[in-house]
Amino acid sequence: MKVLMINGSPNEKGCTFTALTEIANTLKEEGVESEIVWLGKQPVAGCIACGHCREQGGCVFKDKVNEVLARLDEIDALIVGSPVYYAGPSGQIMSFLDRLFYAGGKKMAGKPGAAVVSCRRGGASAAFDRLNKYFMMNRMPVASSQYWNQVHGNTPEEVKEDGEGLQTMRTLARETAWLLKNIEAGKKAGVQRPMDEPRIRTNFIR
Numbered sequence: 067m068k069v070l071m072i073n074g075s076p077n078e079k080g081c082t083f084t085a086l087t088e089i090a091n092t093l094k095e096e097g098v099e100s101e102i103v104w105l106g107k108q109p110v111a112g113c114i115a116c117g118h119c120r121e122q123g124g125c126v127f128k129d130k131v132n133e134v135l136a137r138l139d140e141i142d143a144l145i146v147g148s149p150v151y152y153a154g155p156s157g158q159i160m161s162f163l164d165r166l167f168y169a170g171g172k173k174m175a176g177k178p179g180a181a182v183v184s185c186r187r188g189g190a191s192a193a194f195d196r197l198n199k200y201f202m203m204n205r206m207p208v209a210s211s212q213y214w215n216q217v218h219g220n221t222p223e224e225v226k227e228d229g230e231g232l233q234t235m236r237t238l239a240r241e242t243a244w245l246l247k248n249i250e251a252g253k254k255a256g257v258q259r260p261m262d263e264p265r266i267r268t269n270f271i272r
Contacts, residue, residue, distance in 0.1 A: 074159025
């Protein structure tokens with residue numbers, strides 16, 4: 067079992083990384099492999115609705131979106147981390163997720179998902195809510211914790227002093243591991259995923 071974690075902060079080893087590392091360490095204790103992918107400091111292009119991913123596969127922009135798309139079959143869960151900017155996630159992670167889920171959303175179904183946010187003071191719950199919408203629109207079980215998945219601090223050192231936040235990360239890791247183990251046990255017992263109905267798209271403009 068493997069969990070892929072996306073670090074959507076422009077700071078590679080900052081506060082978001084500190085939260086994700088706490089999750090990674092706990093997953094390891096639970097016997098679950100994990101990996102953190104950093105999006106980097108370069109701008110991430112938003113989706114331009116060109117249809118390339120539907121017609122040719124992969125995204126027309128050759129960046130980490132395609133790298134993750136190519137690995138979706140080998141991962142079992144996705145955790146997304148972001149700093150909080152103006153009560154929302156970073157622009158980089160939003161552009162990344164828009165394109166990742168548009169091109170690969172069908173491969174996400176059934177894989178647990180979770181969001182983690184890092185803030186200095188406020189805006190965490192709004193950013194957290196925004197990220198969770200990707201999972202809930204793609205039939206992904208959302209891993210929960212004992213509180214909203216947030217840490218507070220202006221530096222990694224301050225985040226390490228956020229005892230409740232770090233405990234929330236550890237609880238999230240254990241809940242994710244528990245979900246993965248239950249899904250694996252269900253597969254071995256012959257439990258199948260729900261059948262898809264033909265998609266209905268209602269147009270409200272008449």
